Amino acid sequence: MAHLDTSEGFAVMAAGLRKRYASDPEALRGVDFAVRPGEIYGLLGPNGAGKSTALQILTTLLLPSAGSAQIFGEDVLAAQRAVRRIIGVVLQETGVDPLLTGWEALELQARLFGASRTAARRRVHELVELLSLQDFARRRIAGYSGGMRRRLDLALGLVHAPRVLFLDEPTTGLDPLSRRSLWDLVRRVRRESATTIFLTTQYLEEADSLCDRVAILQAGVLVAEDSPSGLKRRMRRDLIELEPQDPRLADRLLAIARQRQPEAMWDRQVVRLAVADGAAAAEDLLAAAREAGIRLSGLRVAPPSLDDVFLELTGAPGPDRLAGSGS
Amino acid sequence: MRVLQFVQELWLLTARSLKVAVREPWAVLPNVVISLFFLFVYDAGLGAIGQLHAFAGVPYLAFILPVALVSGSVGGAGAAGQALVRDLESRYFTKLRLTPVSRTALVMAPMVSGMIQLVAQTILILLVALWLGLKLPGGPLAAVAVVLLAAGWGLGFAGYAVAIALRSQSGRTAQAATFVFFPLLFLSDTFVPLALIRAGWLRIAAEVNPTTYVFDAMRALLAHGFETGPLLRGLAAILALAFLTLGLAVHAAQRSLREA
Ligand SMILES: Nc1ncnc2c1ncn2[C@@H]1O[C@H](COP(=O)(O)OP(=O)(O)OP(=O)(O)O)[C@@H](O)[C@H]1O
Ligand SMILES: [Mg+2]
Numbered sequence: 001m002a003h004l005d006t007s008e009g010f011a012v013m014a015a016g017l018r019k020r021y022a023s024d025p026e027a028l029r030g031v032d033f034a035v036r037p038g039e040i041y042g043l044l045g046p047n048g049a050g051k052s053t054a055l056q057i058l059t060t061l062l063l064p065s066a067g068s069a070q071i072f073g074e075d076v077l078a079a080q081r082a083v084r085r086i087i088g089v090v091l092q093e094t095g096v097d098p099l100l101t102g103w104e105a106l107e108l109q110a111r112l113f114g115a116s117r118t119a120a121r122r123r124v125h126e127l128v129e130l131l132s133l134q135d136f137a138r139r140r141i142a143g144y145s146g147g148m149r150r151r152l153d154l155a156l157g158l159v160h161a162p163r164v165l166f167l168d169e170p171t172t173g174l175d176p177l178s179r180r181s182l183w184d185l186v187r188r189v190r191r192e193s194a195t196t197i198f199l200t201t202q203y204l205e206e207a208d209s210l211c212d213r214v215a216i217l218q219a220g221v222l223v224a225e226d227s228p229s230g231l232k233r234r235m236r237r238d239l240i241e242l243e244p245q246d247p248r249l250a251d252r253l254l255a256i257a258r259q260r261q262p263e264a265m266w267d268r269q270v271v272r273l274a275v276a277d278g279a280a281a282a283e284d285l286l287a288a289a290r291e292a293g294i295r296l297s298g299l300r301v302a303p304p305s306l307d308d309v310f311l312e313l314t315g316a317p318g319p320d321r322l323a324g325s326g327s
Numbered sequence: 328m329r330v331l332q333f334v335q336e337l338w339l340l341t342a343r344s345l346k347v348a349v350r351e352p353w354a355v356l357p358n359v360v361i362s363l364f365f366l367f368v369y370d371a372g373l374g375a376i377g378q379l380h381a382f383a384g385v386p387y388l389a390f391i392l393p394v395a396l397v398s399g400s401v402g403g404a405g406a407a408g409q410a411l412v413r414d415l416e417s418r419y420f421t422k423l424r425l426t427p428v429s430r431t432a433l434v435m436a437p438m439v440s441g442m443i444q445l446v447a448q449t450i451l452i453l454l455v456a457l458w459l460g461l462k463l464p465g466g467p468l469a470a471v472a473v474v475l476l477a478a479g480w481g482l483g484f485a486g487y488a489v490a491i492a493l494r495s496q497s498g499r500t501a502q503a504a505t506f507v508f509f510p511l512l513f514l515s516d517t518f519v520p521l522a523l524i525r526a527g528w529l530r531i532a533a534e535v536n537p538t539t540y541v542f543d544a545m546r547a548l549l550a551h552g553f554e555t556g557p558l559l560r561g562l563a564a565i566l567a568l569a570f571l572t573l574g575l576a577v578h579a580a581q582r583s584l585r586e587a
Contacts, residue, residue: 059425084427095418099347111339112426156422 010070011037011164011196012058017067019053019220027053029220030067035198035213037072037163040190042211043200050220051200052092055168058198059089071164085113088162092169092200094153098142102133102152105141106159113160127155131185147178154182158189165189167199171206183210208232232303238278241270242285243298256288270298278303336428340436341443344410348444354409358402359448363455365395370459373518381522385550392456393545394517396473397538399452400445400481401512405505407441408488412498434493434580438485445481449474465552472553473545479565480541484508486572493579515539537564 012035019028027050035041045051056062058069060080068075074082096105106127110120128137131151136144144152150170157165167186171179187210189195201207207214208228215225224231244253250266257264257271260281264273275281278301289296348355369391377387414420414437423433453461453470463469491504514532516524516539524530533539544561547554 061421061424081427084425087425089425091418091421093418095420095422097343097347097414097417097419099350100343104343104346108339108343109422109426112336112423112428114427 009037010072011035011039012041012069012071012198013073014054014058014069015067017054017057017069018065019050019057019062020065026065027220028057028064031217031220031222033058033069033215035164035196037196038190038194039212040186040197040199040210042207042214043198043217044202044204044207044214045200045217046202048219049217051217052168054217055089055091055166055198055200059087059166060084061089085160086163088157088160088165088195090150090153090157090165090167090170092172094149096141096149096152096156099140101140102137102144102155103128105152106137106155109156109159115160123159127158130158130188131155147174150174150178150182154185161193162195164196164198167197169200169202172202179206186210237274237276238281239272239274239300239302240278240282240285241272241298241300241302242289242296243270245295245297249294252292253289253294256292256294257285259288260284270300333429333432336432337436337439340423340428340432341439344437344440345443347413348406348410348440355403355406355444355448358399358406359451361402362395362399362448362452365398366392366452366456366459369394369518376519379523381520383520385546386462388456388459388461389549390520390546391518392452392461392549393473393542394512395452395456396449396477396545397480397541398508398512399448400477401484401505401508403441403445403448404481404484405488405502405508406444407437407485408492408501408505409498410437410440411489411492412496412501415492415496416498430580431577434489434576438482438489438576441485442478442482446474446478449477461549463549465548469548469552472558473548476541476545476548476561476565479562479569483565483568483572486569486574486576490572490575490579493576493583496583511536511538515542517542537568540564 012033014031014033017028017031018026020026031050031054033041033054043051043054053062057064058071058076060076060083063077068077070076071083071087074086076083100108103124106124107120110123111117115123128134131154133148133151133155136148141149141152154167154170157167170186171182174182183206186197186199190197199210211228213225214228214231216223216231242253242257244250247269250271253271254264254266257273261273261275264271266272273281282299282301286296286299366388370388373391374387376382377385377390382390411420411434414423420433424430453473457463465472487507488501488505492501495501495504510532514529515536516533521530521533521539524533540557540560541564543557547557
């Protein structure tokens with residue numbers, strides 16, 4: 001069949017995925033993916049966008065209402081076992097038996113994937129090393145901190161050296177240091193074993209620093225797909241906030257801002273405006289304010305947040321235009 | 328090859344269930360204690376009525392022992408459901424679903440582990456009964472048959488417990504569902520033979536209650552040895568329950584494993 005020939009070349013391939021839970025509005029409304037082997041692919045979206053739903057369908061845990069998906073050509077509906085053999089999955093909420101030790105959980109996992117006892121032990125040794133689990137591998141999981149559990153969960157997902165690793169919000173709830181070390185780990189896994197990685201995240205920063213390509217999911221629809229730099233180029237908006245020392249001068253400060261950007265507004269004690277080039281505009285605004293004798297108590301120039309991306313991609317301009325330009 | 332692999336998977340999963348059960352003995356121990364309590368207290372308190380004609384020469388210890396065994400086996404079956412609920416709630420079950428092991432092995436492992444616990448517990452209770460003075464005219468084979476009946480009855484309940492656990496995915500519901508065990512255990516010839524039961528409704532309830540036939544089969548084995556009639560009726564009750572509940576469990580497993 002023709003579509004099989006095309007899906008073979010992709011690590012993850014999905015067409016027209018839809019999912020409706022009970023009577024709720026559809027959680028996925030026709031989503032396509034084509035992830036290349038070796039790629040780190042990010043699915044970015046806010047709470048409830050449908051990220052976990054998509055990931056669970058791709059990993060055989062959930063039946064789609066419509067659509068199809070293949071992992072390296074193996075169909076997630078027709079060849080579930082074959083798919084499970086080649087994917088590793090770390091879900092949003094860790095699932096580990098608190099009464100086992102990390103070591104036991106890893107060894108069992110390896111054996112359930114068909115490894116002999118000796119091969120399983122060797123693999124567990126490797127993973128304990130790779131993820132620095134030495135200090136607590138022999139302790140019961142019940143006593144692990146959230147960060148330790150995440151690391152163990154990642155190890156469990158890697159036990160059988162999967163060709164595609166799925167990570168659902170791998171760093172949500174981690175402190176900044178653990179987050180960075182997890183990013184390093186993901187990169188290292190990709191580098192050392194050419195594993196394809198499909199991850200979901202709510203953080204633009206994470207998608208930016210980790211992913212080769214990012215798709216933005218909003219209310220069950222992919223509204224854009226591009227490299228992080230491509231997305232940012234498309235955004236081309238920095239946010240500037242100016243806080244006058246004397247709130248009574250707000251009107252005059254706003255007037256100055258509006259001369260440069262008519263959509264500038266007064267909001268929560270600051271003048272806020274979005275511009276193409278934040279640094280240059282801030283310099284110009286500062287000079288104008290000084291000239292008008294307005295002292296500032298606060299100034300912030302920020303790259304677009306995820307909120308801004310969503311506003312830009314799904315808000316006022318209308319999703320159709322951007323969905324069209326996204327693919 | 329396929330079969331060998333299935334057995335291997337089932338064994339790995341069962342061994343893990345047993346390991347965890349041993350680490351959390353408080354889930355099982357009360358059940359053993361309650362069974363032994365039945366044995367001690369009823370035999371001590373009511374033992375003398377065994378002299379009544381209606382008992383037809385069956386010593387009261389042999390009469391009450393099946394009650395202790397059945398209550399123990401139902402508890403052991405509940406443990407299978409509880410083990411599954413634990414895994415569902417900790418989401419470890421989802422992790423297991425992501426492995427290529429057979430779905431059947433996944434659902435059977437807690438049952439098999441529950442049965443192993445149950446057999447150990449039944450043997451323990453039998454040993455205590457022997458120490459209390461139980462005679463076995465049917466010989467050791469009769470005792471083995473009693474253990475197998477208890478295991479079969481427990482398997483029937485394990486199917487029920489597992490079906491409820493899969494359907495409800497909730498520990499509390501699964502726990503609440505084990506309460507059917509009360510009417511089944513007590514609306515029967517639990518303490519005295521049918522002939523001594525006064526209330527007509529209780530006699531009728533006892534006659535439709537399959538537990539009655541399990542009790543009678545065990546009592547016959549303990550007091551006389553192998554007697555075809557009671558043994559066949561007991562086996563029929565067990566097979567009927569096991570078919571029904573294991574069917575339910577398989578159905579629940581197919582549904583929830585595809586949907587959830
Ligand atoms: N089991 C379920 N039953 C009913 N509705 C569900 C179920 N799981 C998810 N939903 C609904 O589907 C939509 C998408 O949920 P999903 O969990 O896929 O979002 P998400 O992008 O992963 O969100 P988050 O960032 O919060 O994890 C939500 O509206 C959610 O309420
Ligand atoms: Mg999610």
